[in-house]
Amino acid sequence: MEGKKSETASCGRDLNYVANIESSLQSISQQGFDFLCVPIVHPRFEREFVLTLPPRPGPLTRSDMCLSSSDWTVFVVGKLSPWINLDSDVPGVRTNSEKAFMEEMKYAVHLSLPAIMMKLKTIKCVNFARCVYQLLNTRMCASIWIQVPMMSPKNCTDYINTVKDEEQAEDTWEWWNIFRSLCDNHKMLGLALEVSKDLPPENELDRWLGEPIKVGILSTDIFLLNKKGYPVLPKAHQVFITKLFKLNIQLVLTGSSRVDKGIHSYKLYLDHLYQLREADNGEDEFCKGYEDYLQCPLQPLMDNLESQTYEVFEKDPVKYSQYQKAIYEALLDRVSQDEAATKISVVMVVGAGRGPLVKASLKAAQDAQRLIRVYAIEKNPNAVVTLRNLQLEEWGNDVTVVSCDMRKWQAPEKADIMVSELLGSFGDNELSPECLDGAQSFLKHDGISIPCSYTSYVVPISSPKLHADLTSTEIKQKGNENFYEMLYVVRLKNVHFLSDVQPCFTFVHPKKDIPTNNERFCCLKFPVTTNSTVHGFAGFFDAVLYNQINISIAPANYSKGMFSWFPVYIPIKNPFYVKNGQDITFNIWRVVTEAKVWYEWAVSTPTVSHVHNIYGQSQWIGL
Structure with missing residues (x-):
């Protein structure tokens, strides 16, 4: 059974209403789906808490006894009632929505649902985010999935009326960015991304891939019919869904079947697409479990490796x-x-x-x-x-x-x-320059050093997950902020590169003029082509071993299959917003004393950060 599961896409079925949830679960299971997304309360069952109308008779919703507790916990994702408007301009509607929201959430917690899905319809979401954030700070175990459209509907008049900037009005990432920022990027908050029929430009698509996506929602309207009458996705959608599979993201299919073959044929196609993804290699097997997991770099010069x-x-x-x-x-x-x-x-x-x-x-x-x-x-x-x-x-x-x-x-x-x-993930961060300078004394004047040179590279990134992990560590350490001023080794996965990768520091061996200083300073300017939030920088290296033979973890010439090094993550303590057309200016220093080496870094545009790790107070490498 487990072997079979590994060859199929994890996919849920979204239904707006079910008469009998037990039979619906049996039906979607027979069709190959893994879970059911269903409203917690009947869509037409509005409740009045603040008006003088008599209360509606009968139960709020179906009994919890219609399924076993294990089925509720594993197979059902609850959906918030669509009529709830927590940011209404009408005080009575807003107050009534808040009470209904809490009522549904309490019942979802009572059922021990694994996740609750809520739809974000507008950039006006401050009170919505506040209510969700309150919920996230209770002891509830359910994840919150915020359903966000990939592109704004052209006829979304409520949204257009609330936003003056037309460019921002069309960018639904802005909705999500505001919402998750108000919730302080809480680790239990995930994104349920509605894949649009017309995909946005590639840079905007890649930006979504840096967000904490839990599920991708696919409508049957997106699918085309092949010659045999089976549903298939357009080529561009196939590429994007394959990228989602690489992030281990689940899918949710919504809408009714548009083919004679039935809804099961959609699931069969998604399984086929899943099986066509690039096969795992030794590198993937080695890296399993290390994706987006922060580790402190090794110090083989100061410590003896095990x-x-x-x-x-x-x-x-x-x-x-x-x-x-x-x-x-x-x-x-x-x-x-x-x-x-x-x-x-x-x-x-x-x-x-x-x-x-x-x-x-x-x-x-x-x-x-x-x-x-x-x-x-x-x-x-x-x-x-x-x-x-x-x-x-x-x-x-x-x-x-x-x-x-x-x-x-x-x-x-x-x-x-x-x-x-002696190379580290950032090239020189395991003190290869200092070690080889010392060893150069016993190399002939025309001798060969392998490697003969190496260069570090940097790129700004958006990764809410990595920064949230540091925030979580800060909380556990009772306000210790040193964790924001350290380099980490990490297998980057749920990350978006905001610009092209640029070279940073270069070292050449053997040195022709001895002694030379191994201190370095580099100021890099990165143009940005889409609105984003910057959570830090990713670092890489490549090394020329001899002539044209090299090893590299830099994206442009990556040595495929090599897993000895993961990239480095260089955090920024306070993430900042950057607009399309702006430049990010990154300054980094490599500082050397007789006893230790460390890095300092700062951002100078479009915002100004403090200098991180000044005098190596948070992290240094011992000589």
């Missing part, structure tokens, strides 16, 4: 293959065919860990038919145990193991090739 950490990264199928190619090319360039049988190249692996780069060096030499003598330098005494066992059992005299900090080692000879994997 065996499990080494083991995880040694499984990377791409990194060591690229390193082996680079060493192979370097050996061929270093030693001609005529000298192959007599000339020995000295290869020094600095920061050898448990030996994967040593193995790559030996294999590259074997493939290139070149002679090498390898030194494996490692400061972690625990990893050195592994290296010496490998030397005893496999490598023999081909490898010399050195237990020492590479910056302090007195090498017996100079190296032809120096190999290292």
Whole structure:
């Protein structure tokens, strides 16, 4: 049963009215749907609390005993009555709506529904958001799904009358942005996005993908008929729905069947689309559970890594293959065919860990038919145990193991090739520049460093989820705000890039002019093409190992299948709103002292932030 579920899209059926909820559940289950979206109260059952009319006789809604508690908890999503208008200009209507809202919410909590869906119809939503926020701050367990249209209906007169700015009036993301901001981006608040028949421009579509979407709502009106009379989505919608699948988002089908094949044929098509999505690879399997999960970066120079950490990264199928190619090319360039049988190249692996780069060096030499003598330098005494066992059992005299900090080692000879994997997710954030500067003393004047250069990259992002996680941490730590001024390693998923990625800091090895300072400053200007909220910046790196052989986590030239590094998240303490056409100016410093290295950063347009992590007060990397 579980295997079957993994091959089908999780999809609910939206109905405006059901006479018998038990039979309706059985029916949608037979049609392949996983849950039912149904009004908590009959759509025509309006209640009067503030007028002098006699109360309506009979029960408020159906009995909770018509389903078992487990069925209510798993298979039913409640919908708020559409007549409730919490932002009415008429005081009596607003007050009456508030009382009806609380009545329905209390009954939904009584039923233990997993989620409650409410429709956002206008940008005028302050009191609506207030009532929802009040609810979210109680002990209720249900999620709140705010149903928002992807595009504003042209005939939405109530909305147009409340907004003067026509451009803003058409942008329903503005409705959602105001609503969720009023609710302080509460973690139990999700977006139920109504996919429109005519899709907006790509940059606006991608902006929605950075929001906390829980479900995508598809109307049967969107579907076309193929030659055999089956429903299919237009190409553009297929692409967008596939992107939703990558975010593990559920779907909800609304509207009546428009084909002879019945409503089941729509679900079959969505399952087919789900099965056509890009198959999981080793990278996806490795990253499962780490999506949008904030982690502090490793500090391998200051801390000794554990065996499990080494083991995880040694499984990377791409990194060591690229390193082996680079060493192979370097050996061929270093030693001609005529000298192959007599000339020995000295290869020094600095920061050898448990030996994967040593193995790559030996294999590259074997493939290139070149002679090498390898030194494996490692400061972690625990990893050195592994290296010496490998030397005893496999490598023999081909490898010399050195237990020492590479910056302090007195090498017996100079190296032809120096190999290292000291790169962090932001390129230099694990202090590769400082380490390789120290090790450069035992590299020949014409020696080769692998990698020979690396560059960090930055882009502004919108990600309510990442920032909400920091807010949650602040609350748990009783107001400790240091968490907003630290870099995090994170597998980015529910994120929207607001501009093109730009290069930041570059380091080259070996350095020709010694000593040179590893401090850096960079000011980057990012043009924005759609209204958005900025929650921080994403950081990446790419590295040239040798000649044209590189490894990269930067989006433009990403090394597909490589999972040794996740991007970094650089938060902004106070998220800010940015308009289409404005520029975001980002300033970042790399500061170096004798004892430590840290980053400081600030925004200077379109708003001005304070300088984050001043003097490394929240985060630094020890030398």
